[in-house]
Amino acid sequence: MQICEIKKIIEHNSIHKTFFFDLEMKATAGQFVMIWIPGIDEIPMSLSYIGKETAITVEKVGEATEALHQMKEGDKVGIRGPYGKGFEIVGSKALFVAGGTGIAPLLPLIKKYEGEKHVVLGARTKELLLFIDELEEISSLHISTDDGSLGFKGFASDLAGEIMEKEEFDIVYTCGPEIMMKKVLDLCLEKSVQMQASLERYMKCGVGICDSCAIDGYHVCKDGPVFDSNILAKIKDFGKWKRNEAGRKVEI
Numbered sequence: 608m609q610i611c612e613i614k615k616i617i618e619h620n621s622i623h624k625t626f627f628f629d630l631e632m633k634a635t636a637g638q639f640v641m642i643w644i645p646g647i648d649e650i651p652m653s654l655s656y657i658g659k660e661t662a663i664t665v666e667k668v669g670e671a672t673e674a675l676h677q678m679k680e681g682d683k684v685g686i687r688g689p690y691g692k693g694f695e696i697v698g699s700k701a702l703f704v705a706g707g708t709g710i711a712p713l714l715p716l717i718k719k720y721e722g723e724k725h726v727v728l729g730a731r732t733k734e735l736l737l738f739i740d741e742l743e744e745i746s747s748l749h750i751s752t753d754d755g756s757l758g759f760k761g762f763a764s765d766l767a768g769e770i771m772e773k774e775e776f777d778i779v780y781t782c783g784p785e786i787m788m789k790k791v792l793d794l795c796l797e798k799s800v801q802m803q804a805s806l807e808r809y810m811k812c813g814v815g816i817c818d819s820c821a822i823d824g825y826h827v828c829k830d831g832p833v834f835d836s837n838i839l840a841k842i843k844d845f846g847k848w849k850r851n852e853a854g855r856k857v858e859i
């Protein structure tokens with residue numbers, strides 16, 4: 608584990624902040640790090656910036672993410688990783704479907720992808736849409752909001768479905784609420800398009816030992832977090848069940 612200083616913080620809205628660290632990390636988009644917040648917990652976070660700038664984009668949901676949001680530039684956290692299997696570059700025309708904070712691991716992939724790129728960026732409201740300016744510069748951006756405050760009114764997966772009716776893609780990459788990703792998987796299976804998704808499961812060790820993130824014989828931390836459609840189509844728990852912090856199976 609490395610102890611790293613928070614170099615810069617960007618406050619996007621009331622629940623999202625991006626934290627930049629004094630750390631240069633070699634990693635693949637979709638890989639994650641374990642962030643140790645002293646005295647609180649250690650939690651998995653995808654890398655939203657990779658290379659000379661290393662950053663994570665954090666949604667405030669509970670104790671550890673709340674504590675991170677309280678931190679200031681100059682404060683220190685522990686970082687270990689990068690871990691897991693990231694996204695693989697496929698083909699020359701891609702559709703990226705991001706729901707809420709799900710844009711975080713997709714951002715470095717979108718930057719790296721050299722072919723034609725269309726991005727569906729969805730959130731509950733327009734205030735929660737992340738990285739619009741950066742994405743507009745590098746991709747053809749399609750926005751959806753659940754409440755219709757900006758762009759298409761409805762879910763990102765519904766907008767993705769409309770776009771896939773009109774255009775053909777070599778690959779679809781997705782990250783966001785699992786119900787959305789399951790809908791994207793079904794669309795891709797129907798149209799025989801390859802797809803990769805980054806999954807979230809409760810994690811303690813991050814390296815395949817504790818079993819917290821086991822899903823139908825796979826460990827999300829080691830075999831994922833990115834899985835392709837061939838595997839996802841066989842995972843019965845995908846879009847249905849996850850384990851909580853006590854290890855108990857709960858409906859998604």
Ligand SMILES: Cc1cc2nc3c(=O)[nH]c(=O)nc-3n(C[C@H](O)[C@H](O)[C@H](O)COP(=O)(O)OP(=O)(O)OC[C@H]3O[C@@H](n4cnc5c(N)ncnc54)[C@H](O)[C@@H]3O)c2cc1C
Binds near residue numbers: 650651653711851
């Ligand atoms: C590989 C991976 C990458 C991730 N990347 C990001 C990221 O880039 N940005 C981001 O904001 N979050 C990300 N997460 C989710 C993040 O790790 C959790 O939100 C965080 O651990 C919650 O900690 P907490 O103490 O604040 O909340 P808790 O009090 O622990 O939990 C609050 C709520 O979130 C749920 N939760 C907790 N941990 C997870 C988890 N790992 N997966 C799904 N639900 C969980 C709990 O069941 C509860 O409902 C990622 C998770 C994984 C597994």
